[in-house]
Amino acid sequence: MGNVITGEKEFFKGIGQIQFEGLESDNPLAFRWYDENRVVAGKTLKDHFKFACSYWHSFNGTGADPFGGASHIFPWDEKTDVIERAKDKMDAAFEFITKMNLPYYCFHDVDLVDYGNDVVENERRLAAIVEYAKEKQAESGVKLLWATANLFSHRRYMNGASTNPDFHVLAHGAAQVKAALDATIALKGENYVFWGGREGYMSLLNTNMKREQEHLAGFLHAAKDYARANGFTGNFFIEPKPCEPTKHQYDYDAATVLGFLQKYDLLGDFKINLEVNHATLAGHTMQHEMQVAADAGLLGSLDANRGDYQNGWDTDQFPNNAGELTECMLVFLEAGGLKGGGVNFDAKIRRNSTDRADLFYAHIGGMDTFAHALIAADAILQKSDYKKVREDRYASFDSGKGKAYEEGKLTLQDLRDYAVENGEPATISGKQEYMENVINRYV
Ligand code: XLS
Ligand code: NI
Ligand code: NI
Numbered sequence: 322m323g324n325v326i327t328g329e330k331e332f333f334k335g336i337g338q339i340q341f342e343g344l345e346s347d348n349p350l351a352f353r354w355y356d357e358n359r360v361v362a363g364k365t366l367k368d369h370f371k372f373a374c375s376y377w378h379s380f381n382g383t384g385a386d387p388f389g390g391a392s393h394i395f396p397w398d399e400k401t402d403v404i405e406r407a408k409d410k411m412d413a414a415f416e417f418i419t420k421m422n423l424p425y426y427c428f429h430d431v432d433l434v435d436y437g438n439d440v441v442e443n444e445r446r447l448a449a450i451v452e453y454a455k456e457k458q459a460e461s462g463v464k465l466l467w468a469t470a471n472l473f474s475h476r477r478y479m480n481g482a483s484t485n486p487d488f489h490v491l492a493h494g495a496a497q498v499k500a501a502l503d504a505t506i507a508l509k510g511e512n513y514v515f516w517g518g519r520e521g522y523m524s525l526l527n528t529n530m531k532r533e534q535e536h537l538a539g540f541l542h543a544a545k546d547y548a549r550a551n552g553f554t555g556n557f558f559i560e561p562k563p564c565e566p567t568k569h570q571y572d573y574d575a576a577t578v579l580g581f582l583q584k585y586d587l588l589g590d591f592k593i594n595l596e597v598n599h600a601t602l603a604g605h606t607m608q609h610e611m612q613v614a615a616d617a618g619l620l621g622s623l624d625a626n627r628g629d630y631q632n633g634w635d636t637d638q639f640p641n642n643a644g645e646l647t648e649c650m651l652v653f654l655e656a657g658g659l660k661g662g663g664v665n666f667d668a669k670i671r672r673n674s675t676d677r678a679d680l681f682y683a684h685i686g687g688m689d690t691f692a693h694a695l696i697a698a699d700a701i702l703q704k705s706d707y708k709k710v711r712e713d714r715y716a717s718f719d720s721g722k723g724k725a726y727e728e729g730k731l732t733l734q735d736l737r738d739y740a741v742e743n744g745e746p747a748t749i750s751g752k753q754e755y756m757e758n759v760i761n762r763y764v
Contacts, residue, residue: 325419326461328412332396333677338420339685350681354692357422362654362699366692371663373425373466375624376432378637378669379680380414385672392672407434407450415457421684425466427514427665430501431474440496451504458508465510466663467558467594467622470494470501473518473566483540484520484533484571491536495543502548505555512622512661513548514594515541516560521567534571538585545590556661558594558621561610563603565635574603575613582619592621592660596667598628598635608648615656622662625687639668639683643693647764650691650698651707664691693764700763707759710752 325338342351357367383391397413400406411433418426430436434450436443458464472482472494480486482494505513520537522528545557559582561572572578575593582588593614600610614620629636640646653659666687670679701707717723722739725731731739 323419323422323424323462326415326457328409328416330396330409330412332413332416333420333681336420336678336681339422339681350678350685352685352689352692354689354696355685356692359692359696361695362702364658366695367424369658369695370688370691371425371466371659372423372688372691373427373663373665374414374418374421374423374684375665375667376414376426376428378667379417380410381432382669384670384675389672392675403435403446404449407446408453411450411453411457415461415463417680418463419461421681423463423684425464425663425665427465427467427469427667429469429471430497430504431471433504436475440493443497444500447500447504448507451507454508465505465508466665467512467514468501468505468508468510469514469516470497471518472497478519481519481521481533481567483537484517484522486529486533491540495540498540498544499547502544502551502553506548506551506553510555512556512558512594513553514558514560514622515544516562516594517570517572519567520572521564521570523568534581537571538581538587541585541587541591545587549590556621557591558662559591560594560596560599560624561603562596562599562635565602574600574605575610575619579613579617579619592619592662594622594624594662595620596624596626597640598626598637599624601628601630602633602635606648607645608652611649611652611656615652618660620653620656621660623659623664624667625664625691626666626668637667637669639666639670639687640690641686643690643697644760644764646690646694647697647701647760650694651701654695654698654702697760697763701759705759705763707756710756710759714749714751 336350340351341356342348342353344353346353355366357365359366361369380397384393385391397409398406400409414426430447433454434446436446472478477490477493478485480490483491485491502513522530559572559578561574561578562570563573564570572581575595578593582591595607595610595614597607600607611620625640626637627640627642629638666684668683668687670683718727722731
């Protein structure tokens with residue numbers, strides 16, 4: 322356990338550091354599954370997950386929605402001086418992160434400190450709060466999993482940032498990314514994320530899609546070249562999402578991003594940050610998205626949350642479904658974990674969750690659900706016939722003509738002759754229900 326760090330003022334009074342108490346515990350402010358030192362599949366839970374707190378949802382998100390303003394009134398939001406206010410927020414953030422024993426955090430530039438319209442002044446503000454963050458990181462041992470630039474909230478980005486038809490807007494986006502990369506490097510951030518907030522379009526009637534995507538690729542190359550020249554050795558991640566805020570987002574899903582990275586020669590430096598709710602919106606399961614990324618060697622990082630199956634937007638709720646997550650953790654373990662990233666809670670408490678403790682309950686639930694799911698998935702892989710049943714389905718490709726086919730040795734004529742010689746194939750069950758029961762036996 323690390324040490325709890327508070328500023329001059331304690332913001333989450335009455336709540337100490339959250340401890341692991343095990344399954345017998347009925348303490349709502351304790352972990353039941355997440356024992357950070359527990360070794361599963363050769364690694365501690367702490368190292369498997371590299372759990373991160375997302376600054377935007379936890380310390381900026383006020384509970385506002387299209388029908389009403391803030392319902393979360395933050396005591397760290399009171400001072401009038403921009404930097405002083407940002408420092409209070411950072412005190413609150415590190416107090417929460419260390420009380421939760423989260424090893425990492427993630428932020429957008431504008432989460433740390435408010436931005437205005439003056440590029441040089443914004444750079445000064447970010448650099449000032451980064452100095453403070455350095456002290457906080459050193460004092461607590463908390464690390465930066467990834468940072469990013471918010472290129473979607475300001476109205477100048479309403480037609481996109483790097484895909485904006487106006488070059489002048491693109492340049493402003495670049496200025497923000499440069500400062501965010503400088504901040505990442507200064508804070509020894511392990512990764513840098515691009516979520517294409519408004520990189521997409523609403524109507525093809527006014528859009529040159531090809532040109533916009535080329536601009537996006539050029540932007541990513543420029544950002545990567547700058548970061549590499551300035552000593553950044555971490556990963557760049559693209560975070561796919563199919564829609565919202567634009568109708569057609571260019572980074573639709575993992576398969577689309579893979580094609581984009583290939584086409585524009587970005588594969589060496591970029592991997593994928595997958596978000597559960599975005600998979601849902603794309604009409605996929607999260608395990609599908611993870612498998613696509615893993616098969617391409619691009620399973621970089623995860624944004625943990627969940628959507629709502631009854632509606633079609635990004636509700637960003639905390640994960641709480643151990644069964645679904647167990648299927649994801651099967652992919653996770655078989656892929657050998659994440660490439661450089663971790664599990665970031667890109668999730669928010671509800672508008673009407675207004676107790677200070679609610680943020681703790683949310684993260685405890687999310688961390689426990691991940692731990693539970695990983696332990697179950699490991700048991701499935703170790704003890705059940707899950708892998709064998711799947712392997713056996715492909716046994717006809719392990720020898721003879723099937724093997725020769727996989728090796729590229731058979732022609733279409735050869736395949737036709739095999740069909741004739743061997744007659745009608747036997748009926749072979751896919752055993753889906755059997756496999757579903759195997760999963761539930763271990764959850
Ligand atoms: C929004 C995205 C965003 C990214 C970071 O839907 O999930 O929060 O993770 O810009
Ligand atoms: Ni996200
Ligand atoms: Ni999202």
